[in-house]
């Protein structure tokens with residue numbers, strides 16, 4: 001929390017940092033980018049859980 005790089009301004013509740021990865025808080029999927037993690041979370045928030 002104290003070692004944030006300059007571009008990480010706000011903490012998102014959509015994912016958690018896990019080392020170099022981002023974990024979706026809904027499905028616990030480990031993703032390699034913040035964008036992917038947010039997209040993953042948003043896909044759950046859209047309504048029912050839909051698995052491809």
Ligand SMILES: [Zn+2]
Nearest residue numbers: 024027040041
């Ligand atoms: Zn997810």
